[in-house]
Amino acid sequence: MYKITVIPGDGIGQEVMKPTIDILETLNTKFEFIEKEAGKECYKKHGTNLPEDTIQQCKKSDSVLFGAVTSIPEQKSAIVTLRKKLDLYVNQRPIHSYTNQDINFTIIRENSEGLYSHLEEQKGDEVIALRKITNKGSERIIKYAFNYAQKTGQKRVTAAHKANVLPLTDGIFKNTFYKISEEYPNIDSNDYYIDATAMYLxxxxxxxxxxxxTNLFGDILSDEGGGLLGSLGLIPSANIGDNNGLFEPVHGSAPDIAGQHKANPTAMILSSCLMLEFLGKQEEADLLHKAVDDVILENKIKTPDMNGTNTTQEVADAILHKM
Known part of the structure; x- marks a missing residue:
């Protein structure tokens, strides 16, 4: 029995989570789903967008499924805070096109430092944000990237940085990258400035x-990956640490389409595939992933973001039918 903390969140987070749970319950694996709150609606009820009860339940669970939350100006980001509390230093985002074989790569994003460190201060009319990069943070994310490439049979790992403008912070990242690359002689290694990386994508x-x-660069590149695929509704992500895993779609809560039943559930469902892999349930992950692939490749059942007219539930039903 796997204990899974479920945080639907706000907006379409609620709408894509339910069919995902329904699909997981059809697998030959026993789950106990424990729903907890976070996000804007949670803030309205409890005065915080991330209750301590939610954090503690996540720590006790085998894994966490996270929908999407709406940001609140007076509150720190719920998902960023949760990543820090659980020390989920890896953000893994596969970008895979079903129509263009050239687009098949994975972004491994450092998830705990950079400009997401909440180190801002105001001095008169001057506002300063501090970008924190450490040797430890760089080493562990780069080692994860090379180990991931080795495990999945990838031939090349590319570092994206801006060391020409940020010679101290990104200098650490670049130098650490090439130091660690020496431990993996069978994997090609190279680097590009972040702007060149964006162009080459x-x-x-x-x-x-x-x-x-690094953190912000990875966030931006993965949205560019969504543009390459035509929709953020196709991109899952895994947040992984030494002791916990949290899985979420890359898209946000999309309040402009919430309640209209046209949100694409694919990214949430694929995120649950990453969770199954994390839990060691590879056979179940492969079964579900193939069902998703088959539905997309048939190009018949699709939500408006993919130029279709089907509802969230109709896409989920088609995937269930394939399974």
Whole structure:
């Protein structure tokens, strides 16, 4: 029995979570789903967007499924805070096109430092944000990237940085990358400035297998990956630490379409595939992933973000039918 903390959150987070849980319950694996609150609606009820009860339950669970939350200006980001509390230093985002074989790479994003460290201060009319990069943070994310490439049979790991402008912070990241690359002689290693990386993703995506980068850069690149695929509704993500895992779609809560039953559940469902892999349930993950692939490749049942007219539930039902 696996204990899974479920945090639907706000907006379409609620709508894509339910069919995902329904699908997981059809697998030959026993789950205990424990629902907890976070996000804007939680803040309205409890005065906080991330209650301590939610954090503690996540720590006690085998894994966490996270929908999406709406940001609140007076509160720190619930998902960023949860990543820090659980020390989920890896953010893994596969970018896979079903129509273009050149687009098939994974972004490995450092998840705990950089400009997401909440180190801001105001001095008069001057506001300063501190970008924190450490040797430890760089080493562990880069080692994860190379180990991931080795495990999945990828040939190349690329570091994306801006060491020409940020010679101290990104200098640490770049130097650590090449130091660690020496431990993996069978994997090619190279680096690009982040702006060049962004250009090459559009002009020549086939040159990438695994991209490892810092927090903000990884966040931006993965949205660019969504653009390459045509929809953020197709991109899952895994947040992984030494003791916990949290799995979420890359898209946000999309309040503009909430309640209209047209949110794409694919990213949430694929995120649950990553969770199954994390739990060691590879056979179940492969079964579900193939069902998703089959539905997308048939190109018949699709939500409006993919130029279709089907509802969230109709897409989920089609995946269940394939399974």
């Amino acid at each position: 559009i002009t020549d995506p086939a040159r990438f297998d695994v991209i490892v980068t």
